Amino acid sequence: MVTRKYQRYTVTEIEYIKDNFRFVSNSIMAKMLSRPKEGLRKFLQEKKFYRTPEEIKSLVTKIELRLNNGKPVYWVELKGKWVEYHKFIWRSNGYRIPQFTDLIFINGRSNDVRISNLTLSGNGFNGDVKEANQVRNKQRITTPEIKAERKNYWNKLLDSKEQKRKDRYQQKLKESAAKKKAKENRKKIRERNWSNDFLNGDKVLTIDTTSGKRRVKVDSRTTIYVSPEISDEQAIQNYLDKRKKSNEEFRLNK
Secondary structure (H helix, E strand, O other): OOOOOOOOOOOOHHHHHHOOOOEEOHHHHHHHHHOOOOHHHHHHOOOOOOOOOOHHHOEEEEEEEEEEEOOEEEEEEEOOOEEEHHHHHHHHOOOOOOOOEEEEOOOOOOOOHHHHEEEEEEEOOOOHHHHHHHHHHHHOOOOHHHHHHHHHHHHHHHHHHHHHHHHHHHHHHHHHHHHHHHHHHHHHHHHOOOHHHHHHOOOOOOOOOOOOOEEEEEEOOOEEEEEEOOHHHHHHHHHHHHHHHHHHHHHHHH
16 A cells, blocks of 8 residues: 555645646745645646746745735735735736726635636626636637647657656666676686687787897787897797796696
8 A cells, every 4th residue: 555645635725736836836835735845846746737947937936925905915026026926826827807806715715826716806797706707718818829839848848758768778778788798708808718818919928128138029919038149930939839838837737
């Protein structure tokens, strides 16, 4: 059984998050919901509530509780100016407030800033929730172009995340194959007969020079120094015979 680190969110809280997460920061939503900020962040990630880069830049981060006509109302700072929180959310979701009208809370709670809890009052509305909702639905921005643009953005975002996951998986496969190959190479080196390596010139053998001796190159990786009287062919043959004899003694002693 999977245990949750946070208490299950109610339908009202989820509705509030859907209406607000694109316009206000996590700290403000956590304060309004009386939830820990880290738990809210994990919930947004789990439900795939993502913000666009433009929305992240314009997030509101400051909020205050003030008295408005004797009633406590939350205010937020928007580009250096303080505006009422519920009116800011109303306009941000594509609605407008006509002249000589006011925006009120249906249940009377100023901290319940949900679109479904807000309605227009005055100028013929008279608090009629049904009529206000009809006007609200007509005002909302739901053009096909905006819907298609937003859908394409989310599809690109999800595709890029899937591609990054595939790239990480391929990188791990390459690293695993490289480690396996390196391990095999180390094993081959340990099993190689070192005596034959010297004869084949796989290892570099350095002989210090002394005065009166000349340099003779055995192969591309081995150089010896011999007396001037000895020819190159004789010097190389003597070197190979001496090396072969030492290898045989080594095998016998082993």
